[in-house]
Amino acid sequence: MKPEREPVGVAPSQELAHLRLLHLADSTLPIGSLAHSFGLETLVSAEILHAGDLPEFLHGYLREAGILEAVACREAFHLAQAEHQEFGAMRWIQVNDCLSALKPARESRMASATLGRNFLHAVLGLGDFRVLREARDASLEFGGLIHQCAAFGLVSGSLGFEETRAVLAYLHQMSACLVSAASA
Numbered sequence: 001m002k003p004e005r006e007p008v009g010v011a012p013s014q015e016l017a018h019l020r021l022l023h024l025a026d027s028t029l030p031i032g033s034l035a036h037s038f039g040l041e042t043l044v045s046a047e048i049l050h051a052g053d054l055p056e057f058l059h060g061y062l063r064e065a066g067i068l069e070a071v072a073c074r075e076a077f078h079l080a081q082a083e084h085q086e087f088g089a090m091r092w093i094q095v096n097d098c099l100s101a102l103k104p105a106r107e108s109r110m111a112s113a114t115l116g117r118n119f120l121h122a123v124l125g126l127g128d129f130r131v132l133r134e135a136r137d138a139s140l141e142f143g144g145l146i147h148q149c150a151a152f153g154l155v156s157g158s159l160g161f162e163e164t165r166a167v168l169a170y171l172h173q174m175s176a177c178l179v180s181a182a183s184a
Contacts, residue, residue, distance in 0.1 A: 014162075021161045024123070025152070025169035040178055058175055069174065070167050072099050073153035077166060080131045080157025087131050089138035092154070096139065099147040113145035120151045131158045149174075 043049035049057055075095050079088050096116075103109040117139075124132055135154055139146050149170060156166035 017159075017161055018165065020159070021156065021166060021169050024119075024155065025173040054179070058178060061178065062171060062175065066171050066174065068099070068102055069149035070171060072147065073149040073156075073167050073170050074163065076150040076153030077157035077163050079135075080154045087134040087138075089134060092135050092138055092150075093142050093144045095150050096144050096147050099150060100145050103147075109145070112147045112149070115148040116146040116151040119148060120146055120155070123155050129155075129158050 040049070072095055076092070079092055079095070099112070100109055103112060120132060120136055123129070124136065132154060135151075136146070138144070152170045152173075153166065156163070156170075
């Protein structure tokens, strides 16, 4: 007996999940990421950074800020995975507070927090996701910021994406936004 084939036009579940992840990681998702350059525009306009320097700049950015954000993205991803337990609201606050402390530039910190809040709000508009709602409520209750990498990790874990793919998609989005800002 032949194995049944899926109908033409229907992606296998892993491929469909990957497409959903790419959609959420798209730099054109309307959360405001195109409005934030994280200081890159200033470096370009002051002629401190030139187009030829961009590959080296991005490499350094990913090695420093990217590693920090990848760790926070993974930590938040794991918070969402603990569905059999109560959501770790205090750990969620700690992850975001730690990110705030490690982002000394106010502009960068506030841009990350604005994008994270907008991203979480956009995904909550798609449905009622208990963990995402609890994270938002905990942040509101304790006056904490919601950073973009933490929100992305939490959403990715809640939606059942594969962890490494989610982190790589986030880092790609972050890089794409920086390239857009440098070329503006």
